[in-house]
Amino acid sequence: MRSRDKTNQELPLPDEKVEVRRSPRRRRTVSAYRDGDTLVVMIPARMTRAEEKHWVAEMQRKLQRTESLPLPRSKTSDLTLLDRCAQLSSKYFDDSATPASVRWVAPMRTRWASCTPVDATIRVSRRLQEVPTWVLDYVLVHELAHLRVTPHNAEFWALVRRYPKAERAIGFLEGLSAAAGLEIEPAED
DSSP: TTTTSSSEEEEETEEEEEEEEEEOOOOOEEEEEEEETTTEEETTTTHHHHHHHHHHHHHHHHHHHHHHHHOOGGOHHHHHHHHHHHHHHHHHHHOOOOOOHHHEEOOOSSOOOEEEEEEEEEEEGGGGGGGHHHHHHHHHHHHHHHOOOOOOSHHHHHHHTSSSSSHHHHHHHHHHHHHOOOOOOOOOO
């Protein structure tokens, strides 16, 4: 490969496969993620082998630390999910969007969540138990907005956009859907 191309290198570490990806486009940042049983660490191409070794170990420690944290209760319990909806309703809807129930359900094929305004129930796909809290909050705000305005019209989107990270969360969910090969389409305007 030419020096401008990304190069992949496997580093043997105890108990874990590691793939180091060097990129000439990457200047200072180092990032890592798990791909199956492999830790993928992305580093700038200019890093020395000693710096690479340091950052692989550092990123391995960081990922292990975050992976060992228990999921927040809001991501595992229907009752705390309902409590979170109450907090979001108070903050963004002046307590005017109150669901009768909110519960985790088996992964949905075409949606992240759904709302039935007639009986004020919200169902949230278990796929969202692993997303950042701000993304889950967006989904809950979206469903709470349906308790006030059913169709995806301008009034509905005005309510949803009260949540400051709405656009960012929509992008996150679109990326998650594409990366996982899901056929979950964003809600239409």
